[in-house]
Amino acid sequence: MTRSTVLRWAVQSLAPTMMLRRSARAGELGPRLATDRSLWDDPFPSYDEMRAQGDLVRGRVVYATASHAVASEVLRSPVFRVGVNAASLPPLARRMMAVAVDPEHPGPAEPPSMLAVDPPQHTKYRRLVSKVFTARAVAAMEPRITEIADELLDKMSREKSVDLVEHFAGPLPVRIIAEILGVPPSMHAQMLEWGNAAAVTLDPMLSYRSFRNAAVALREMHGWLDAHLQALRRNPGDDLLSKLATLEDEGEHLDDVELRMTALLVTGAGFETTVNLIGNGVAALLANPSQLDVLRAEPAYWENAADEVLRYDSPVQVTVRHAAEDTVVAGHEVSRGRFVTLMLGGANRDPAVFADPHRFDVRRENARDHLGFSAGIHFCLGASLARLEGATALRMLFDRFPGLALDGTPVRRQLRVLRGFERMPVTPGRTVSATAIPR
Ligand code: HEM
Structure with a gap:
């Protein structure tokens, strides 16, 4: 494993x-944002600078955009793809691509993951998974989200100071996903560990150590999911993965690797x-207490508040994305094979779409126009679940702990693609009993 892991790390x-x-x-801003960690805590001035340079900024190797209009256009265009057609590459690049992936244990953003394939393969996966992951199935999860959140908040209420990420923000989505996948509680901590190790693979700049840890985690995860899927096939549960594993639609179904990749x-x-x-x-609500006052006075805004956070x-x-053929975007010619980096976080602060974009405003009328879930055919499949979980979790947290406050400086995760916190020490303060809160 070591030699091939080193080779893959070198290429990837x-x-x-x-x-x-x-x-x-x-001096290119896109690559600077990717490589200069000092910009990661606050990338927003760099996005503004990029927009000031143009709608689409041409670089030596990649193009970049922080414009909402251009990012939307690229994401919705059939010319721009996620998968690279090896046959169209020069021989050296083709050879490099061949060693770049571990075909037995691909990562979440590598083929045949839905995120990394184009039509018609993508159309098939998306159609089959959407059959199971319906709006109705998501709505039916609401009582479980509330129940799990209540349980976690009860535990938090017994502490003077806790890490909000470890005790609430992290375990809630893990437990929901585990139920979707029929993963037993004894495996939740392991799933979190694997997920954390694999998440770093989305970033282009990885130390060999992180890359190797991710490779080990992916191998273990594939092995476990393989056995888990076989068990679900023999003895299907009530979970969505069991439904997907036993789904047969107009002669089409997902094979074992496709199912494993979907689960991963x-x-x-x-x-x-x-x-x-x-x-x-x-973090945004604690930094903007007037917005919390708005939500306390008008709780109907919690859903919009979740979208405003996403923006x-x-x-x-x-x-x-990369261009599958020569094309024109925002008046710029983009030749076949060129990559375009889409700064979703920057598009979401584009003043052409969002008035006063650096202001956090839970009543913002067009908050939902953000690109935080992407757009086009790869639009996040879990968007409605994420919205429901986000709005429910935030509302329940602030209802139970009206005096919630930071207890030290939160620490951001050292990642470029994913943006969030590693640790957030908080004091829950006074607790309102769950039964005293109108639902
Ligand atoms: C706040 C939470 C979430 C955010 C911000 C988010 C964001 C995204 C984004 C940006 C993409 C597309 C990336 C691209 O176009 O290159 C995506 C795709 C996807 N997301 Fe999410 N996601 C979230 C939660 C979830 C959840 C809860 C699930 C499932 C339970 C999920 C499942 C997926 C899947 C399967 C895709 C691939 C869709 C496709 O390629 O057709 N996501 N997500």
């Missing part, structure tokens, strides 16, 4: 890092992001 991480560093040294993607996409929606939401402090900051 070392080579892009060197390329990005070179472009960053030449839902694991990563489902909790590594929602934890950040809750954490970023708590203002997007849990997924960046995604990438």
Whole structure:
């Protein structure tokens, strides 16, 4: 494993890092944002700077945009793809691509993950998974979200000071995803550990150590999911993964690898992001107490508040597409094979769409127009679940602990693509009993 892991790290991480560093040294803002960790805590001035340079900023290797209009156009265009067609690459790039992935244990953003394939493969996966992951199935999860949140908040109420990420923002989405996948409680902590290790693979710049840890976690996760799926096939439960594993639709079904990849993607996409929606939401509300007053006076705004968090402090900051053919975007020619980095977090602060974009405003009328869930065919499949979990978690937390306050400086995760907190020490303060809160 070591030699091939080193090779894959060299292709997937070392080579892009060197390329990005070179472009960053030449003054390109997109690569600077990818490589300069000092910009990660507050990337928003850099997004403004990028927009001032143009709607689409041309770099030596990649293009970048922080414009809402351009990011939307690229995400919705059939010309821009997620998968790279190896046959269209020069021989050296083709050879590099061949060693870049571990075909037996791909990551959540590698084929055949839904996130990394184009139509017609994507259309098939999306259609089958959507059959199970319906609006009705999501709505039916609300009582469980409330029940789990209540349980976690009860535990928090017994503490003077707690880490909100460890005790609330993290475990809530993990437990929901675990129920979707029929994962037993004894495996929750392990899932969280695997998910955390795998989440870093979304970033282009990884140390060998992080890359190797992620590779080990992915191997273990694939092995466990394989056995889990076989058990679900033999003895299906009431969970969505069992339904997906036994689904047969017009002769189509997901094979074992496709199912495993879907489970792996839902694991990563489902909790590594929602934890950040809750954490970023708590931080934004504590920093803007007048907005909490608005929500206390008008609780109907909690749903909009979740969207405003997704806009203002997007849990997924960046995604990438490449042009499958020569095309024109915002008046710029983009040639075939070129990558475009889409700064979702920057598009969400674009003043052309959001008035006074750096203000956190839970009553913002068009908060839902954010690109925090992407757009086009890869629009987040779990968006309605994430919205429901985010709004429910934030409302219940602040209802139970009206005096919730920070107890030290929160620490951000050192990641570029995902944006959230590693730790957030808080004092719950006075507790309102769950039964005294109108539901
Ligand atoms: C706040 C929480 C979440 C955020 C911010 C988020 C964000 C995103 C984004 C930005 C994408 C598309 C990336 C791209 O276009 O390149 C995506 C795709 C996806 N998300 Fe989410 N997500 C969240 C929660 C969830 C949950 C809870 C689930 C499942 C239970 C989920 C499942 C998926 C799946 C399966 C895809 C791939 C869809 C496709 O390629 O067609 N996500 N998500």
